Amino acid sequence: MKPADFDYTVPRTVPEALDVLADTGRDVRVxxxxxxxxxxMHLQRIRPDLVVDINRITELDHLTTDGGQVEVGALVRHGRFESPHVVLGPLGRLFSLAVVNIAHxxxxxxxxxxxSLAWGHPASEWCAIATALDAGIRLQGPDGAREVAARDWFLGPLRTARRPGELITSIRFPLLGEDxxxxxxxxxxxxxxxxxxxxxxxxxxxxxxxEEARVALVNCADRPVRAHAAEQALTGAEAGSPRSGNRLPDGHPFVRAGRIAAEQDAAPLAEPYADPEYRRQAIAVLVGRTLRQASEGVAT
Ligand SMILES: Cc1cc2nc3c(=O)[nH]c(=O)nc-3n(C[C@H](O)[C@H](O)[C@H](O)COP(=O)(O)OP(=O)(O)OC[C@H]3O[C@@H](n4cnc5c(N)ncnc54)[C@H](O)[C@@H]3O)c2cc1C
Structure with missing residues (x-):
């Protein structure tokens, strides 16, 4: 299919973009x-009246570090994070581990x-990382600028706290220490x-x-999920010695956390190739493995 007819505009600055986004009488899309x-648009599931192409707003193409925070502008492409060195320390490593899973x-x-944060798909890798770290989503709109914490951002599949007329200008993540x-x-x-x-x-x-564990689940509910129950079970537990042996024993805190995440934190929906029971089993296994991967990367 082809998209339905739409108007198209290419602002050069954020205020210009906000001017056109303020046209709330029409379906306006960034x-x-x-x-x-x-x-x-090709599938005609979205039929905007006006498309606001922000790709010429060069001020949105920034990736900066300041005061223990990394700010990712609205035009920073996924591929930028394939190198673990683009963002300082463990946060750069986390981004580079995740990004290679996004499409091709x-x-x-x-x-x-x-x-990705604007789209709010429950299977988005970035949405889960933003949830794990409680990143701040920064917006500008008719009522000025505001920042929304990731925990308040996702309202359901493809539904976010973005208000009509708002442009997301950046996301802010806390940098992670070498410990x-x-x-x-x-x-x-x-x-x-x-x-x-x-x-x-x-x-x-x-x-x-x-001392602290942060765990977020991708595609395990109608939105990204922070596995609070699993995190609580991990806090104060001994990290153990993950390098010994291939399989963690059943009573290991990571294995236990996996079971807790699957049973208490996740609310998986049925999909054509994975029913909720299968997905709960996958969650339990993956949480354990991911925690083990994280523990192997801690600088000692
Ligand atoms: C074959 C295929 C496989 C994919 N696989 C994955 C995957 O595995 N994981 C994954 O996470 N994604 C996947 N994606 C989606 C991809 O990551 C998209 O890039 C992402 O979802 C949206 O980013 P975008 O910049 O392309 O946004 P766009 O497509 O331009 O916009 C998406 C939505 O967000 C809005 N929007 C965008 N930027 C802003 C802004 N600054 N302010 C306000 N609203 C804004 C738009 O209006 C639109 O409603 C896949 C896509 C395809 C085609």
Whole structure:
């Protein structure tokens, strides 16, 4: 199919973009990488009256570090994060572990991290990482600028707290210290499919004891999920010695956390190739493996 007719405009500055986005009488859509929007327009599931192409607003193409935070502008493409060195420390490693799971190189060359947060797909890797780290989504709109914490951002599948007329300008993540290990593991049917289940985790370990654990689940509910029950079970537990042996014993805190995440934190829906029971089993296994990966990366 071809898209329905639409008007198209290319602002050069954020205020120009906000002017056109303020036209609330029409269905006005921001175009960033176009890797979700254009597909939906071709399928005519979205039929915008006006498309606002933000790709010429150079001020949105920034990736900066300041005061312990990394700010990712709305035009920073997925592919930028394939190198673990683009962002300092463990956060850069976490981004690089996750990004290779997003589609394939041409899509990663155009699609943007902010576009993923704006789209709010429950199977999005970036949405889960933003949830794990409680990133801040920064917006400008008719009522000025505001920042929304990731925990308040996702309202359901493809539904976010963005208000009409607002442009997301950037996302802010806290940098992670070298005492924090990171993990990201994904399970999907074929290489280019969206995740059936994936897990993002960070572990901060002091003297062999887990001081803080952050775990987020991809595609395990109608939105990204922070696995609070699993995190609580991990806090204060001994990280153990994950390098000994191939399989963690049943009573290991990571294995236990996997079971808790699957039973208490996740609310998996049925999909054509994965019923909720299968997905709960996958969650339990993947949470354990991802925590193990994170513990192996902690600087000791
Ligand atoms: C074959 C295929 C496989 C894919 N696999 C994956 C995958 O495994 N994981 C994954 O996460 N994604 C996947 N994607 C989606 C891809 O990551 C998209 O890039 C991403 O979802 C949206 O980013 P974008 O920059 O392309 O946004 P666009 O497509 O331009 O926009 C998406 C939506 O967000 C809005 N929007 C975008 N930017 C802003 C902004 N700054 N302010 C306000 N609204 C905005 C748009 O109006 C639109 O409604 C896949 C896509 C395809 C085609």
């Amino acid at each position: 175009l960033a990488g176009g890797q979700s929007l254009i597909l939906e 190189p041409p899509i990663r060359a155009r699609g943007t991290m902010v576009g 924090t290990g990171v993990g990201f593991i994904e399970h999907r049917r074929t290489h280019f499919c969206f995740a059936q289940v994936a897990v993002a985790a960070t572990l901060t370990v002091r003297d062999g004891v887990i």
